[in-house]
Amino acid sequence: MVDNILEVRNLTKYFKTKKGLLHAVDNISFTLERGKTLGIVGESGCGKSTIGRSILRLIEPTSGEIIFNGEDLMKLNTLQMRSMRTKMQIIFQDPYSSLNPRRTVSQTISEAIELNHLIHDKKDIEKRVSELMDMVGLADRFANSYPHELDGGRRQRIGIARALSVNPEFIVCDEPVSALDVSIQAQILNLLKELQSKLKLSYIFITHDMSAVNYFSDDITVMYLGKMVEKSPVEDLFLQPEHPYTKALLSAVPIPEYHKEKRKRIILRGEVKSPINLPDECRFSSRCQEFCDVCKGSEPQLKEIRKDHFVACHNVT
Amino acid sequence: MDKHEFALDVSNLTVEYVTSDGIVHAVNDIDLKIPPQKSVGLVGETGAGKTSTALAIMNLIPSPPGVIRSGKIILNGYDVLHMKDSELNQVRGSEVAMIFQDPMTALNPVLNIGEQIEESILLHEDVTRDEAHEQACEMLEMVGIDRSRIYDYPHQLSGGMKQRVIIAIALCCNPHLLIADEPTTALDVTIQAQVLDLISNLRDEYRTAMLLITHDLGIVADMCDEVSVMYAGRIVEHGTVEEVFTNTKHPYTEGLFDSLPKINDRKSLLKPIIGLMPDPTELPEGCTFAPRCRYAMDKCFKRRPSLNAISDTHEVSCLAYEDPVFSIERNKHGR
Amino acid sequence: MKQKKTKRRSTFSEIWRNYRKNFSGMLGLMIIVGILVTILVGNFIYDYDTDVIGQNISERKQAPSSEHLFGTDEFGRDILTRIIWGGRYSLAIGLAAVLFSSIIGVVLGSLAGYYGGVIETIIMRLADIFQAIPAIMLGICFVTAFGQSIFMLTIAVSIGAIPAVTRVTRASVMTVKDMEYVEAARAIGANNFVIIFRHVLLNAMSPVIVQATLRIGGAIVGIAALSFIGLGITAPTPEWGAMLSSARQYLRGYDYMALYPGLAIMVTVLGFNLIGDGVRDSMDPKLKK
């Protein structure tokens, strides 16, 4: 039997806005096997971060079940949830706004240890902090630095150390490298990979960078306007994308290789729909090239078209 | 219209910012030439001095703190650095136009997009308001926005549409050179493809030369004829896209390629460049890349390399090539 | 978003470095330090009973001279002495009032900003109501209702300012609480108390501090105004507003009696406002350009 660390069932999050209900995440289900990485890709505003935050219940999902290590998180009260978060952590996208500017590196890293009373002795806490800093590749001399004295890559390492400080089993990485330079991105991606095998971590890896998700994940889900449109093991998805959006997404990725003839790209036309008060039709229909009448009729459901490969499109069978 | 050898000819450009923390050496003695109708990519990481270069070409460096220490910028025959403000304004727009990175802030929020396009047409062309309006409608259609939206305000448009409006404004006066400073960094991949596609089509149509600033080597491969790689305010390698991509010479360029996950090959490990870019207020003597370079030798820390030609079109600035048999790893594997 | 690479020093020394370059700010600081030193020195060289309130009928209403630089009042008391002595009331009550209104306003504002919902609605509607009444009216009502001690006076001067502080704090807290480090703190198990104090408030304080500095001048005017209409500090204690008030009857012919207390109020308020502007500019260097 497979050992699933996380199972999300019918997760839905609507935000109430002045104009109406905003469908940020709509009826998403997936499972994450222990020690594996699930990539979530999709464009800005499609609900990736909302999924990540809902799983840790940093925002309250509208409905759905989140089963972590066999326990339904939605049934826990605030206090139980607080202690549960020592097993699950999150790394944020923006290394500038994710660190409190008035706290030093060591204060930031040790905060979780103190708050959760993981270690009591001051000396031991210090030792643990320097161990964590070492683990993420931060030199000891930065212990008393303030975040603004450090560059983006180092700040992201602090965020990682903070997440690791409670010994989590599972980490949501919410676009951990998209604010960084390419050479620094590679450093951080390698670090996360290394930590995964060393500490047996399971990841949800949120990104909009197709090359990074390919490098990093085992399974991948593609989101569009709050819906999952395709889900499959990574190799399969890159080899044989099925959903028109996934195809366009893959074809749009610029590849850093010389090619004499310019590559033919799928260029999407039309505009992205507003996520507010969505009608019952395919959400991608406004930009889809394979658009036909059935697409207007109803919203397509996720179907398994071959083993482990799910697609939500009326035209794919 | 005169024929000039280059649409843009920059030589010995040095830009500094004088701040209370010291002098930021943002651009150090660079040369950059763009032949007419060609497109040149300028690649580099944050703080490499790409935007400063672009602003200098427009003579728009904020001063203070910015100072153009030295250099000569000839833009289609005009000596940009020695022109009166009134002449400069004429040149900006009609000879050279610039697209900025952030589409959210480049448009005026209180004017509708039609007015903004018209304004720019009226500034540079001798037409009536009605003609300008008609031209603005045509420009909008050209960038793929329905002309009925001409009275929309910027906040009513999506990011990709805003960037297309900005492109319309930039191209409405048919400039000889388009400077695009990370035109798609703020956009999603599918929208990016759309915008890049639009830029290349319009360039073909208007025969505009382009300086494309980006940190994405993939975009360079798609959009450019030549590429200059910039590091710490210097150009470390320049050549045609084919040469730089298939016969990479500079260790930094190699590092950039190795840092990128390959979309077709998920097994090979990323090889990041170790360390960080040097602080631009205190650049090391010798090669600025030496502290991060895996091939660095003693001399690299002492002597500053200059840009040397390898072929007619390919130049590299690296001391290791003084040894004729030297080759970087990337080329050894015969890729 | 791309990363910025700017080196910065610690917040406080950074602010001080900017402040030092601010000419009017430094001028304000010099004025206030000068006033404080004078008050301090005055405390030692004057005796309250003889010099400050002791009457000397033979020297009534003397115009400024080398002996009495600012002249004397209707009881023959040296006006300069009384102004120097009176400064302590203006400054002490002004500072205390601002401190008081800031504390209450910050607490209310952070509750409203952090929790939102019903709490926010109640607090903000109350603030609206109080803000609709002129501050001086509130002060008058308060003193009339609760009596005229210095403590009550302090509170009377400060209540008018509480809604404004609440508003500023709420706005600032609302921006800070959406920062990712606040979410990160929640993710590592911090409770609301830790989050509000350690992560939100400290980072939300700068606009509040700026506003507080700018309000000291207003508070001093408030005390003077209450004293002027006889609800503040009463004779014979030499409060500037009270001095102004009693000089009112002698305006014709003895205008210096009103002039100097008025000038004292003006210079002090000016000094604090210059400091306030300076603090604002040096906390947010972008504002200047």
Ligand SMILES: Nc1ncnc2c1ncn2[C@@H]1O[C@H](COP(=O)(O)OP(=O)(O)OP(=O)(O)O)[C@@H](O)[C@H]1O
């Ligand atoms: N607190 C909120 N209140 C109202 N709407 C929200 C809130 N948070 C997110 N949204 C909306 O929910 C949708 C999904 O947002 P989310 O942040 O999850 O997107 P994302 O996929 O993470 O995007 P990005 O790539 O830009 O980070 C967006 O339309 C967003 O505007």
Ligand SMILES: Nc1ncnc2c1ncn2[C@@H]1O[C@H](COP(=O)(O)OP(=O)(O)OP(=O)(O)O)[C@@H](O)[C@H]1O
């Ligand atoms: N107005 C300014 N004042 C002081 N320093 C500046 C200013 N503008 C830029 N710099 C500095 O000059 C250097 C080069 O900046 P520039 O904006 O040209 O880099 P860039 O290559 O465009 O980077 P990015 O990819 O982040 O846009 C940086 O170190 C930057 O901090």
Ligand SMILES: [Mg+2]
């Ligand atoms: Mg997000």
Ligand SMILES: [Mg+2]
């Ligand atoms: Mg730039």
